[in-house]
Amino acid sequence: MSEKEKLPQLREDLEYLWTVYQGKEALVVKDPVGLVKKPLVIYGETLNFLRLLQKSTSIDELQLNWIRMNQGVFSSQTEIRQMVDDLDRLFLLDTPHYRREKQAMVQSFARLSVRPPALAGQAYPAEKESLLQFLKGILDKGKKTEITGRKVSLKGLIVPHIDLEVGARVYAAGYRLLPARKPPLILLLGTGHHLSSGLVSLTSKDFETPLGRVRTAKDIIEELKKDASRVISPDDFAHRSEHSLEFQLLFLQYLYGDSFEIVPILIGSFHEYLLGGKDFRDIPGLLAWVTKIKQIIHRKQSQWLIIASVDLAHVGLKFGHSLPGEALVSQARANDEKLMTALARGDAQKFWQINQEVKDKYNICGFSALMILMLIWPGLRGELLDYDFWIDSASRSAVSFAAFGLYGDLEIS
Template sequence: MDYPRARHDLEFIPIDHEGRQMILVRDRLGLVPYGTGVPRGLLPVLALMDGLRSLGDLAREVTALQGGRRVTPEDIAPVLAELDAAGLLDTARYREAKAAAAAAFAANPVRAAVFAGPAYPDSPQLLGPYLDAILALAPGEPAPPAGAKLLGLIAPHIDPESGKAAYAAAYAPLRGLSPARVVVLGVGHQIINGLYSLTDKAYATPLGEVASDAAAVAKLRRAGGAVVDPSDLQHRDEHSVEFQAVFLRHVLGGETPFSLVPVLCGSPAGALAEPSRRAFLEAAGPFLAALRELAAAPDTLVVAGVDFCHIGPKFGHDKPADLLEEAATAHDAALLDALSRGDAEAFWAESARVGDGYNVCGLTALATLAEILPPARLTVLCRDIMREKETASAVTFAAAAYTAR
């Protein structure tokens, strides 16, 4: 392990455990046991393990981090062995486990409803009334203009219980509609290779399966080339499309079935030469053109299942969310304003203005939406925030509708 590399598909969540500041490790692949915590001081060391620094480089930089207390490569080697055993490093052990998980997932034609039970009722007898109760919260105003053709939606992907008002505002306008195809732009929190991840698996829900449009998925995969991750494993434990599939199956699941095109959108960091619209179009142009063609079909609806700002210590800030909330919600408003004006350049410029300092996980999905829909009117239906007291953190989200001008 001469050039150690930490895994880049883990989530690190600050917690207070019996008065000690710890970091909870969340591994969607399941190699790191649930509930594993690591010392806070380990994160800067893991950040240095990028596969480019040698053991000698690491020893020098960790020495500097510790204020000059000398660390040698020999000191680091046993630590690396422990980190590998804990599943925190990108090694042969990790890659073999990931390949096995990918093969098992690929063998199943259906993507299971992973969050049924923990996030929403897992039986149709309970889920239907639960969703109806949420939809009943939809406000009368503001709403999409009466009679206007609905082209797309922005909905949250936070858990349905926390996002009731926004889910209601987003999905109530779908009542009575019968699109043949729904393209869902979710957030691929674990995408490493490329900018998008596709699957042609049916999405299971307690209300019944939602079939994928396999032909459309294949067309997108061909158009996307290297910008699409060759694996669809990211869909296995990702909630952003699953929550949309559940609401769509409930609202649209009448006699006329619809098919799903599930698209996970990853972070532009590392996937683009720079965080700009120009770089985005250069990298994803053919993929966006194929998506645009799908979205232009009269029987197709596009849904972006996204959250906006993630603020507070849980998301890497050194301040509690209440001190960042005003600036973060103003950032949300600026992004939505740019989208409402159809100004994709302004959208990217607003993100660049803050250096994506508020962790807008839906950035790529929203940027994709802005490129594939025709000129449209955007009506913001709801804006909300989920505050998590125990971590002094918060997540903002919204609902909005695109209608033909």
């Protein structure tokens, strides 16, 4: 690192949570990529140095700022460089070292033909019988719900992807509605929380869980990839540790076994277009790709079940607000109600407009996936089955989530 060389910065793909550790302010770092193996707590001198690193533009400036912070105690540039290198070895910084190791992980995952479960033994039991009992306990929390709208068969669900026990009642409201008849094909739309390149991530990998292996409809995935480079991520690494689809597969396997095929799709952020005052029609390649999905579904319309795995508002200190989550719940709920009204009508334009007007103030986690759902399915009609808010006192934050039954005909336009 030369003196004129730009200092490395903190990785943007890490998750950060402010907390108190041993009576001091601390930063908890989690790595969805997996290079930082366990949550890391940063405090004291290391945290102070990290803050200065973010504010400094050169080794000279960082050295001077560090000496000032330590009331004139001298540190050489060699010592400063060593501290930067120590952070780099922890994979906290966006450096060539980090990029090489991440690329090796991307390539290693790409070679797999089956996606192993990422959260078995953490978010849910890893042993089959225990998992079956766990899922039964969740489904028992909900009541069998009947759609009160038009007398048409259920063709899809919107369900949460929040912690399974936290959202148990709402998960149950959705999954207890599914018909006993097993659908041959299930389109899974999930939030790509860590999708960093492209708007959409597709994978041809089959999915393994403690309940067995679910096959991916590889022919459909390959068809969706064709001539879609402006939309599709160049790799499927976003699927590696993503929970939004993994959680749904558990319920589907519990209800239907594993003799169905899935089309797993993760949707990234539309933030750039939403906050830039643009219309969803301005997103390069998106509508052409959506038309391709519609045509594929239309060929075998009666065989499909469509499931969108989304949460709604994310408010509070953890999510960048100056107020704690509990103070923002009433505002966020009112905004959710507007969005859910548009969603129930399948009104993609209104849905986009509502969130754009508030500049995504409430961090709607499933916004992009729900937009894709409505664009794929313009004849969608939805019925709200349940809705809830979770208050996380530890992070002074709150998350909302809902379940919808979806019905209506797919229209090709």
